[in-house]
Amino acid sequence: MVSIDGKEHSESLIRVRNLNKVYRRGGETIDVLQGLNLDVEKGEFVAFMGPSGSGKTTLLNLLGGLDTPTSGSVTVDGDEITHMSGRHLASWRARHVGFIFQMYNLIPVLTAFQNVELPLLLTKLSKAQRRQHVGTALTLVGLGDRMKHYPRQLSGGQEQRVAIARAIVTDPTFLLCDEPTGDLDRKAAEEILDLLTELESNHGKTILMVTHDPLAAERADMILHLDKGALVEAAEEAAAS
Amino acid sequence: MKYLPFIFRNLFRKKTRTILTIGSIAVALFLFGLLVTIETALNAGVDVAGVDRLIVRNKISLIMPLPLSYQERLRQIDHVSEATFATWFGAVYQEPKNFFPQFAIDTETYRTVFPEFKISDLEWQSFLADREGAVVGKRTAERFGWKVGDRIPLQGTIWTGTWEFNIRAIYEGSRSGDDESQFWFHWKFLEESRPWGKGTVGWYTVKIDDPDHAVTVSQTIDDRFSNSAYETSTETEQAFAAGFAKQIGNIRMLILSIGAVVLFTLLLVTGNTMAMAVRERVPELGVLKTLGFGDGTVLFLVLAESLLIATVGGALGVGLAKLFTLGGDPTGGMLPVFYLTTGKMFLGIAIAVFVGLFAGSIPALTAMNLRIVDALRRV
Numbered sequence: 122m123v124s125i126d127g128k129e130h131s132e133s134l135i136r137v138r139n140l141n142k143v144y145r146r147g148g149e150t151i152d153v154l155q156g157l158n159l160d161v162e163k164g165e166f167v168a169f170m171g172p173s174g175s176g177k178t179t180l181l182n183l184l185g186g187l188d189t190p191t192s193g194s195v196t197v198d199g200d201e202i203t204h205m206s207g208r209h210l211a212s213w214r215a216r217h218v219g220f221i222f223q224m225y226n227l228i229p230v231l232t233a234f235q236n237v238e239l240p241l242l243l244t245k246l247s248k249a250q251r252r253q254h255v256g257t258a259l260t261l262v263g264l265g266d267r268m269k270h271y272p273r274q275l276s277g278g279q280e281q282r283v284a285i286a287r288a289i290v291t292d293p294t295f296l297l298c299d300e301p302t303g304d305l306d307r308k309a310a311e312e313i314l315d316l317l318t319e320l321e322s323n324h325g326k327t328i329l330m331v332t333h334d335p336l337a338a339e340r341a342d343m344i345l346h347l348d349k350g351a352l353v354e355a356a357e358e359a360a361a362s
Numbered sequence: 363m364k365y366l367p368f369i370f371r372n373l374f375r376k377k378t379r380t381i382l383t384i385g386s387i388a389v390a391l392f393l394f395g396l397l398v399t400i401e402t403a404l405n406a407g408v409d410v411a412g413v414d415r416l417i418v419r420n421k422i423s424l425i426m427p428l429p430l431s432y433q434e435r436l437r438q439i440d441h442v443s444e445a446t447f448a449t450w451f452g453a454v455y456q457e458p459k460n461f462f463p464q465f466a467i468d469t470e471t472y473r474t475v476f477p478e479f480k481i482s483d484l485e486w487q488s489f490l491a492d493r494e495g496a497v498v499g500k501r502t503a504e505r506f507g508w509k510v511g512d513r514i515p516l517q518g519t520i521w522t523g524t525w526e527f528n529i530r531a532i533y534e535g536s537r538s539g540d541d542e543s544q545f546w547f548h549w550k551f552l553e554e555s556r557p558w559g560k561g562t563v564g565w566y567t568v569k570i571d572d573p574d575h576a577v578t579v580s581q582t583i584d585d586r587f588s589n590s591a592y593e594t595s596t597e598t599e600q601a602f603a604a605g606f607a608k609q610i611g612n613i614r615m616l617i618l619s620i621g622a623v624v625l626f627t628l629l630l631v632t633g634n635t636m637a638m639a640v641r642e643r644v645p646e647l648g649v650l651k652t653l654g655f656g657d658g659t660v661l662f663l664v665l666a667e668s669l670l671i672a673t674v675g676g677a678l679g680v681g682l683a684k685l686f687t688l689g690g691d692p693t694g695g696m697l698p699v700f701y702l703t704t705g706k707m708f709l710g711i712a713i714a715v716f717v718g719l720f721a722g723s724i725p726a727l728t729a730m731n732l733r734i735v736d737a738l739r740r741v
Contacts, residue, residue: 187652187734208656215654222738226649230371240653242364287653 123167123343125352127158133196134327135161135184135295140193142179153179155350157193161295166321166328168341175347177331178299184329185218185297186210198294215243219288223300225280227272227287233259234268237286244291258286262316278309285316295327296320302337314340365659369666372639380671383635387675387717388682390624391710395683397617398706402539403697404613405604413573415475416580417602418445418566421593425450427562428592433468436568439582441575446471447563449549453516453525455506462502464516464545465564466552475569478536485510485531493551496527499542500534501690508532521556539699543691567599625713628672632721636668640725647729648737661730668722669715676714680707 124130127138137159144151153176161167169177182188183195186202194203197217205213227236237258241251259265262282272280281301288296298317302310318340320326330341338344345352373380418436420426427449436445451464469490473481481489481497488510489495498508508514512529527547535542553560570579580596587594597605640647647660655663684702691700 182735185652187738208658211651211654211656213654214652220652222649226645226652226738228371228646228649230375231368235367235371239368239650242368243654243659248364 122160122162123165123345124160125158125345125354130160130162132162133160134163134198135159135329136194136196137184138194138196140180140183140195141191142176142183142188143191152350154183154190157351159345159352161327161329163327164321164325165343166318166341167330168338168344169329169331169347169352170333170335170338170344171347176350177347180347181297181299181329181331185220186214212243215240215291217294219291219293219296221281221284221288221296221298221301223303225272225277225284225304227280227283229272232269232271233264233275233283233286236272236283237290240287240291254290255286258290259283261289262286276309277305278312281305281309281313282316285313285320289320289324289326295329298328298330298332300332301330302332302334310334310337365663365666369663369670372643372663373667373670376639379635379638383631383671384675384678386631387628387672387714388679390628391676391679391714392682392686393679394621394624394710394713395680395702395706396686397620398709399683399687399700399702400697401613401617402703402706403691403700412478412569412599413576414570415599416568416570416576416583416596417599418568418583418594418596419602420565421584421595424565426592427559427564428566428594430561430563432566432587432592432594433563435586436566436583439579439586441570441572441579442568443571444471444474444569445566446475446569447549447566448472448546449552449562449564450520451516451518451545451547451552452520453518455514455516460506462505462543462545463541464547466549467546468549468563472546475567478540479533480536481531481533489530492528492530493548493554494526494528495530496545496547497531497533498529498546499544500532501542502545503529503532505543505690521552521559525555538701538703541699568596625717628714628717629721632668632672632717633724635671636664636722636725637728639667640664640729644732644737647732648734651732651734652738657730660732661726664726664729665719665722668726669718672714672718672721673711676711676717679714680710683710 122130137157140154140157141152142154144153157180169180171177179188183190186205190203194201196202200213202210202213228239231239234255237255238251241254246254256265256268259268262285264279264282264286267275267279272283275283301317302313305313314337317328317330321328328341330337332338343354345354418428418432420428430447433445433447436442446468448465448467451466453464454460455462473479473486489497496514503509508529510529510532514527514529516525516527518525533542549563568579568583570576576598580598583596584594650660651657684707687700687702691697
């Protein structure tokens with residue numbers, strides 16, 4: 122059960138406590154996140170919404186260990202990541218987080234197969250084992266027949282599928298999706314959302330997704346809005362407005 | 363190894379730029395290869411000079427002669443095991459550009475003092491038996507297409523007129539730096555035929571029993587002939603060859619200067635290429651770090667690219683220089699020992715590796731220190 126009240130929940134996979142992020146630009150300080158609390162259990166699908174600049178991507182970056190908070194803590198599966206060194210954080214990301222970006226962020230000079238293989242290069246798997254894992258991931262996203270295609274030879278929806286295969290190929294603890302359908306047409310967006318829903322329901326993946334699209338957010342188990350640096354549940358926000 | 367395909371893909375994402383950079387490095391290292399070959403050629407005498415041989419020349423100048431009678435007196439000095447002599451002949455074959463060194467030698471002792479020149483006993487006996495006979499180095503024989511039995515006319519420049527010789531032997535050096543361009547004939551034939559300078563020789567080469575005695579023997583020789591009409595100046599063969607090379611100028615300094623300029627230019631070219639490559643790829647580097655590639659791995663990937671470009675370019679340039687030098691002396695006799703040593707080839711490649719590492723280090727450090735959130739913002 123997703124919770125934002127900051128009370129202890131023994132089942133939490135992701136536990137965020139009193140998270141603050143302050144940016145300083147020139148002499149000005151901007152409080153992006155203020156005392157944010159969040160608990161997410163394994164296998165849940167959470168959508169974060171909010172206006173531009175509300176801190177959605179900042180939150181995602183902090184959850185994924187891409188950025189460090191000003192104060193507060195992020196604990197994933199018992200590991201508190203906020204005090205990890207850069208080296209430990211990199212290896213933690215490789216094992217625990219699958220990232221899916223709005224612009225897919227595939228490496229253009231690599232084929233679909235090689236793009237998906239990238240995170241596996243950091244493991245001790247043999248070449249044959251890597252090939253098997255990549256094959257499984259690409260088949261799961263419906264691109265088993267496009268392994269040798271370069272990103273430029275794929276449609277936007279297909280590129281995003283490759284990105285999803287890259288995110289899941291190491292079987293990470295959770296997936297972080299930053300506007301995964303933001304650059305896609307409706308049909309392709311629906312296909313990607315179907316895929317994410319399938320990953321949650323059939324494969325038990327924990328998914329945290331930032332989106333502007335209400336239709337995309339509806340696929341999640343819970344929609345949370347970021348407002349003035351804190352999270353509120355969608356129902357509460359509707360009542361407030 | 364598992365990163366190699368990734369590194370290669372990145373290298374050839376801008377094919378033209380990579381090929382041009384490799385080409386620049388190859389040209390620079392080709393130039394380096396030629397420069398060190400010329401340096402080797404000019405110092406060849408120094409490198410292969412015998413440590414147990416002394417050169418005794420006229421104190422006034424190398425072109426002034428010494429009396430033939432000195433040979434016996436030199437042999438009597440302690441630690442001298444043999445003394446041979448030679449006279450510079452200075453003729454040309456057919457036309458002035460066909461220059462090569464010719465010496466009138468003491469046939470009885472020359473081979474003992476210079477054992478590094480290999481001649482078959484049969485050919486040597488044939489040479490001794492013919493007063494107009496000559497021994498020619500393999501390189502000169504190949505240059506003019508001479509073979510044993512040919513009769514060769516030379517135009518004298520010191521002792522004018524046409525001098526004819528019969529090629530009786532062809533020698534080869536036993537080491538790669540040995541001069542294979544010389545032409546030897548009987549000093550006695552010169553002595554009988556020349557109108558002036560009789561009873562003199564150009565210089566003596568003295569073989570000593572122990573290189574440790576070189577200084578004392580040199581001093582003893584010069585003392586022995588001091589206050590005579592023909593005072594001597596004695597030095598080791600190595601010092602003599604080095605002095606000879608220095609007459610042309612400080613080649614080593616010249617080569618070092620050119621080499622430094624080439625190196626600096628290479629650093630700029632390769633550094634610029636790598637800096638551009640990193641700048642263009644900032645978002646991708648951010649993605650790699652997001653996926654869990656550590657700072658060290660990112661540093662390695664960028665450095666490996668730079669290193670590969672420089673090493674391939676370097677190997678290509680040095681390889682081309684080696685191929686060029688295999689064709690032999692391009693000056694027609696001025697640089698008889700013209701080859702690129704294996705050591706210098708490795709030095710060239712080592713320079714390329716250094717350039718790759720140094721030029722790639724700043725872009726690699728930039729990539730390593732890239733903050734993921736900043737890099738991803740540039741998508």
